[in-house]
Amino acid sequence: MALPLSDPPPGGGAAPSLESAPKADFDSLQQAADWFALLRADGATDQDRIAWRAWLSERTEHARAWRHVEAVSQRFAPLRAGGAEAALAGAAVARKGALKRRQLLGSSAIALGTGALVWLGWRYPPLRDQALAFAADYATATGERRALLLADGSRIWLNAGSALNVEYRDSARCLMLLRGEILIETARDRAQRPFYVESRFGRMQALGTRFSVRLTENLVQLDVYDGEVAIRNHAGASVNVTAGGQARFDADLIVSTASADPAREAWSRGVVLADNLPLKALVNELGRYRKGYLDVAPEVADMLVMGVFPADDSDRALDMLERNLPVRVQRPLPWWTSIVAR
DSSP states (O other): OOOOTTOOOTTOOOOOOTTTSOOOOHHHHHHHHHHHHHHHSTTOOHHHHHHHHHHHHHOHHHHHHHHHHHHHHHHTHHHHHTOHHHHHHHHHHHHHHHHTHHHHHHHHHHHHOHHHHHHHHHHOHHHHHHHHHHTOSEEOOTTOOEEEEOTTSOEEEEOTTOEEEEEEOSSOEEEEEEEEEEEEEOOOOTTOOOEEEEETTEEEEESSOEEEEEEOSSOEEEEEEESEEEEEETTSOEEEEETTBEEEEOSSOEEOOSBOOTHHHHGGGTEEEEEEEEHHHHHHHHHTTOSSEEEEOHHHHTOEEEEEEETTOHHHHHHHHHHHSSEEEEEEETTEEEEEEO
């Protein structure tokens, strides 16, 4: 009798979400992806399933890797199906959901109560920002960039996976970066209102500028290309960064020792720049524009890369890496890609 493919791994329980699934080591993940591809193939046999369960039981790491592959599979179901109808249906649901995000967030606020939300924001700022990003004024998905023209003539570019709120008041022009990265080109304002960019770590004030702001879980990176930006973090520390400068800050500390990174501006033109960038860092950047799982083997992760890669054609970017570096690109599944040593 055939063994059900959906049987839970040793230890029981359903496959977790991608967010909750602990990530296994690279080799175990590769083996799990290979097993997943084999068992989904039409020619999979009972013997294959028996061998899979034996592999699954060999090590706890194998079970962890399998759960992670299942979680990734669930997230990228339209890619797994490979059908236009599934992709279109997913897009329709996403559009319908976007229209209701604000109402849902409001309902959640009522259900939780103001006190619970205040506690959540104090205890888990990243989780709070994820909830706020769900109902943001402007947001981009994986592989999507967006250009905005604001009421005062200022221009904003949102990188992939970003979320932003815009609030123009009589006294100030304010942006709130909730997730991801933005490039800003401020315009002069007739009312001479100050222009602020808020983050969970502090505030930046633009002084007639072109600059980028990148928010990560642990800090904000500011790169200034024209004019000047004043930073003030939550601890009260303040620094002015002039054209050609870069600063990184969190709620307690501001460090400004580097030059502005051209790569933090190039993405707005659809270009990913690598200037002696570790391959792992480049893969992370390309992953912002690629739907599916993308990873790199530890033995080549620190290899330094130089080049100009297309953000909107990640397959071409991977081919460029394979042609110019001693690496191979493996695609055991349509939505699972790994870079390994050649």
